[in-house]
Amino acid sequence: MHLAYLLIGSNLGDKATYLKNASSYIQQQCGQIVKQSSYYETEPWGFTEQPGFLNQAICIQTELGPAQLMHTLLQIESEMGRTRTIKMGPRTIDLDILQIDQETIDTPLLQLPHPAMHLRRFALIPMVEIAPTLVHPHFNKTMTQLLTECEDQTDVQKKIV
Template sequence: MTVRPTTAYIGIGANLGDARANVDDALARLAALPGGRLLRHSKHYRSAPIDSSGDDYVNAVACIETGLGAAALLAALHGIELAHGRERPYRNAPRTLDLDILLYGDEVIDTAALQVPHPRMHQRAFVLLPLLEIAPAVEIPGLGPALALAGAVAAQDITRLD
């Protein structure tokens, strides 16, 4: 379904294979999604895995304009993940690529398949810091300005790579 163009923020992470290359390829694929365009993206960040073991993650956040509805966008993101060999053996498993819809316009979505805003985005430095880099005034529906939430994640281990 095509909808009026909507600004969406996408969280990107990878910690298997060439994680940085996987993040860069995801950015290129986001730019090529039909009916949309990549508006901007953050620098790359390194963060430790949450609630699991494994290599550190490379993370970024992209801002896109899309004509896809939220469910269709989620399906497109899953297609990009599958192209990278993404498997989902258990929650927080290491992954070749992870793409999450963080924000979809100012919508609040709560279905079995999709929750927007992403329900844990305000608890994760690897989401908030790259998001604030590209959208310092962004508001998270139901939570308020993202900047006001950054202090709560300040102790988390995260490093900007470029």
């Protein structure tokens, strides 16, 4: 059994419904959700000419291996109407694996831990909410320490939905 930390996000349509539906699909197809953060409204990162995001971190217990989990998440994105036209562009749903246990992987399909997690407040803030003492396997620092050191200045606000 693995503990997988995911970041889910949407910036099109009814964002909260997309996140709730994604959580339901993840629970059905990937594993039991054991922790979930609040929702966070965030500015777009990277490609900034698009609507803001609603993001949430979740932790699941899964029997799926990393590659199988990634394939399943990509299938869920597709089933939920995700199309990839602009890199980092607007999307109905985005499902990212941030970390699985203390695994490190570098393949064309998947990099673990997520290679940009430590650079993004919109990932670190919800992660600190659900796993403040989780240690990043490359930097040997907790999520709380990574957030404290993060230079990203994008606006991230807790949202009541």
